[in-house]
Amino acid sequence: MLKSFKTEINPTEEQKHKINKTIGTCRYIYNFYIAHNKELHDKGEKFMSGKAFSVWLNNEYIPNNPDKIWIREVYSKAVKHSMEDACTAFTRFFKHQSGFPRFKKKSRSDVKMYFVKNNPRDCCCERHRMNIPTLGWVRFKEKGYVPTTKDGWIIRSGTVSIKAGRYYVSALVDVPEHKFTGNFTEGIGIDLGIKDFAIVSNGRTYKNINKSAKIKKLEKQLRRGQRCLSRKYENFKKGESTQRNIQKQKLKIQKIHQRINNIRTDYINKTIAEIVKTKPSYITIEDLNVRGMMKNRHLSKAVASQKFYEFKAKLKIKCDDNGIKLRIVDRFYPSSKLCHCCGSIKTDLKLSDRIYKCDCGYVEDRDFNASLNLRDATTYEIAL
Numbered sequence: 001m002l003k004s005f006k007t008e009i010n011p012t013e014e015q016k017h018k019i020n021k022t023i024g025t026c027r028y029i030y031n032f033y034i035a036h037n038k039e040l041h042d043k044g045e046k047f048m049s050g051k052a053f054s055v056w057l058n059n060e061y062i063p064n065n066p067d068k069i070w071i072r073e074v075y076s077k078a079v080k081h082s083m084e085d086a087c088t089a090f091t092r093f094f095k096h097q098s099g100f101p102r103f104k105k106k107s108r109s110d111v112k113m114y115f116v117k118n119n120p121r122d123c124c125c126e127r128h129r130m131n132i133p134t135l136g137w138v139r140f141k142e143k144g145y146v147p148t149t150k151d152g153w154i155i156r157s158g159t160v161s162i163k164a165g166r167y168y169v170s171a172l173v174d175v176p177e178h179k180f181t182g183n184f185t186e187g188i189g190i191d192l193g194i195k196d197f198a199i200v201s202n203g204r205t206y207k208n209i210n211k212s213a214k215i216k217k218l219e220k221q222l223r224r225g226q227r228c229l230s231r232k233y234e235n236f237k238k239g240e241s242t243q244r245n246i247q248k249q250k251l252k253i254q255k256i257h258q259r260i261n262n263i264r265t266d267y268i269n270k271t272i273a274e275i276v277k278t279k280p281s282y283i284t285i286e287d288l289n290v291r292g293m294m295k296n297r298h299l300s301k302a303v304a305s306q307k308f309y310e311f312k313a314k315l316k317i318k319c320d321d322n323g324i325k326l327r328i329v330d331r332f333y334p335s336s337k338l339c340h341c342c343g344s345i346k347t348d349l350k351l352s353d354r355i356y357k358c359d360c361g362y363v364e365d366r367d368f369n370a371s372l373n374l375r376d377a378t379t380y381e382i383a384l
């Protein structure tokens with residue numbers, strides 16, 4: 001089973017230059033391939049496959065156009081891969097699966113630098129760095145996330161990409177299935193919420209990261225940055241600011257967005273890792289009506305920032321990897337209203353009632369009570 005691991009890297013200036021140049025060349029070749037096929041089509045000639053294009057490029061085009069020799073200055077496997085990508089785009093078009101292939105624009109392009117393991121020394125991965133063909137050892141920002149070669153993991157291929165001025169590597173790793181054996185503990189229920197992010201029936205509570213000082217500070221910076229941007233637009237109209245200034249401010253905002261996003265994703269990953277590490281035999285969560293919650297004007301921002309969808313999707317993957325059953329209880333199950341002690345239902349429970357008090361004398365934190373009910377739910381579906 002191949003699994004992909006993506007993490008931020010910290011390339012040297014020289015490596016950055018190489019990555020930029022390779023991605024630039026790949027983009028050029030991608031567009032060139034599309035343009036070339038358009039031309040062939042207009043002349044009534046046959047479509048050229050990626051392979052045929054590669055042969056033509058190397059044996060005819062470059063020798064006849066010495067000013068294009070720079071195409072050969074970057075990692076050839078990456079360039080070849082961009083032709084295959086473009087060829088796939090055409091194949092999808094021919095099969096009516098997508099529209100006519102589009103040119104990749106420089107500003108909004110998702111072109112990546114592909115690499116592949118060709119000899120034993122390629123793609124070696126240590127805790128803090130990875131050996132990428134033509135780039136050499138590249139340092140990770142987060143150590144120990146990508147599985148290391150020393151532990152017997154093999155990286156088959158991967159890509160290097162750039163987003164908002166940051167560099168990332170995504171590695172495809174051969175992962176043996178069900179690595180996780182041993183004894184499971186009893187099942188757990190997780191109540192997801194707005195006040196706290198997750199309340200687990202084993203007593204752990206994961207706070208809402210958006211209420212942390214770090215995120216609040218970044219959000220403040222973001223608001224300030226956006227105000228500054230609209231001011232720059234105003235000044236641009238008056239001729240007092242330049243397009244370049246606006247672009248610079250946009251990048252600044254993008255970077256803050258990215259940082260907030262990274263913190264949130266990181267938090268989800270850590271939460272899931274910690275929950276799965278307790279080896280529960282099953283995990284029960286509620287089928288969240290995220291779309292319904294998003295319609296609520298007062299909740300939508302809070303819900304979106306909690307990334308429940310991402311949490312659920314990633315939890316599912318982790319559960320699969322570890323042989324844990326993920327149970328989904330439908331959203332009409334009264335997990336909050338049910339008394340975990342006597343089983344009666346409190347119909348007048350308000351969202352503001354943080355403590356659950358039952359007539360039977362049972363008193364418990366509202367969300368913790370819900371997590372216990374989820375754990376013990378008897379009607380559920382197994383997530384597939």
Ligand SMILES: [Zn+2]
Binds near residue numbers: 339342343361362
């Ligand atoms: Zn009760």
